[in-house]
Amino acid sequence: MAGRPFVEHQLELLRAHGAHRIVLSVGYLGELIEEHVGDGSRFGLDIRFSHDGPEPAGTAGAVRSALPLLGDEFMVLYGDTYLRLDYQDVARVFRRSGLPALMTVLRNRGEWAPSNAVYERDKVIAFDKERPPKEAEWIDYGLSVFERSALEQDPANDLADLAHELARQGRLAGYPVDERFYEIGTPEALAETEAFLSRAAPHARS
Numbered sequence: 001m002a003g004r005p006f007v008e009h010q011l012e013l014l015r016a017h018g019a020h021r022i023v024l025s026v027g028y029l030g031e032l033i034e035e036h037v038g039d040g041s042r043f044g045l046d047i048r049f050s051h052d053g054p055e056p057a058g059t060a061g062a063v064r065s066a067l068p069l070l071g072d073e074f075m076v077l078y079g080d081t082y083l084r085l086d087y088q089d090v091a092r093v094f095r096r097s098g099l100p101a102l103m104t105v106l107r108n109r110g111e112w113a114p115s116n117a118v119y120e121r122d123k124v125i126a127f128d129k130e131r132p133p134k135e136a137e138w139i140d141y142g143l144s145v146f147e148r149s150a151l152e153q154d155p156a157n158d159l160a161d162l163a164h165e166l167a168r169q170g171r172l173a174g175y176p177v178d179e180r181f182y183e184i185g186t187p188e189a190l191a192e193t194e195a196f197l198s199r200a201a202p203h204a205r206s
Contacts, residue, residue, distance in 0.1 A: 002197035005036065006184060009082060009197055011043045017087040020046060023069045024079075025062040027052040058157030063146075072148050076159065081142040082182040082193060090145060090175050097122065097173035100150040101166050104175045108139035112180070115139050117167075124174040127167040129160045141177045 001009060007024075014022060022045055026033050030051055040047030050066035057065055063076055075091070077083060085104065094102040103124045108115045115136040118126040126133045127140065144159065156162040166172040182193040 001184070001194060006082075006193075007033065007037060007079070008043075010079070011037070011040070011045060011047075013082065013084075014087070015044050019087070021048070022046070023048045023050055023066050023074075025050045025052065025066050027056060027062075059159040060151065060154075060162050061157045063159065064151050067148060067151060070148065073145065074148075075143060075145050077143045078183075080184045082197070083141065083143050083177075084179045084181075085141075085143065085177050087143070090143065093122075093175050094145040094173060099123075099171050099173045100147040101163070101171065102145040102173040102175055103127065103163055103167075104141035104143045104177050105138040106141045106177050106181065107137055109137050113139055117174075119174045119176065122174060123170065124163070124167045124172045125170070127160075127163050127172070129164075138174075138176075142181055142183070 011022065022040065024033065024037065024047060026049060030049070034049045037047055048069045050062070050069055052062055052065065073094070075087065090102065090104060103117070105117050105119050105124060106112075114132050115138055116127060116129050116132040117124050117138040117140055118133050118136050119138045126136070129140070140163070144163070150162065150166065154162050154165060156165065163172060182189070182196055184190045184193050
């Protein structure tokens with residue numbers, strides 16, 4: 001990806017926004033990622049690894065397995081996304097909300113993918129990836145914040161199911177984002193992300 005593994009772009013972006021400790025949850029061939037990244041010292045980070053095991057645990061299950069390495073509150077993002085936003089401001093808004101979880105959302109209106117979230121007055125009041133609410137104009141941006149208790153109290157295997165339930169209970173804060181996201185989940189998205197990272201100056205990547 002622009003001459004380097006995608007994970008390196010992610011790690012440098014997070015470091016530029018003040019990250020110090022990162023836990024990478026890895027699955028199939030995760031040992032190759034661990035071998036390449038190491039302890040994170042060459043990135044100026046403290047990096048730990050949580051391995052899924054032989055059977056996929058689901059996104060929430062993977063985070064739950066990593067809880068011994070995480071603090072009382074933590075951010076979660078996917079390994080195939082490059083998200084340009086103020087991570088520290090997201091953390092401030094989360095703490096101010098007093099809620100156990102926060103979802104970042106982008107006003108999508110069906111542009112990047114089917115809109116799946118309803119955001120009103122600093123909360124995500126409805127979220128469903130499988131059956132998007134008719135009034136949804138926002139999409140899950142890909143960065144969430146959780147208190148440890150949110151994962152401990154809900155048995156959901158998928159983070160989308162957990163977010164759906166938290167929204168239904170009125171316990172999911174929201175954070176609106178203006179910048180589009182980049183990701184590598186499809187050939188088309190991969191090409192867009194490759195082009196963006198190739199032309200972006202180092203300071204612009206943060």
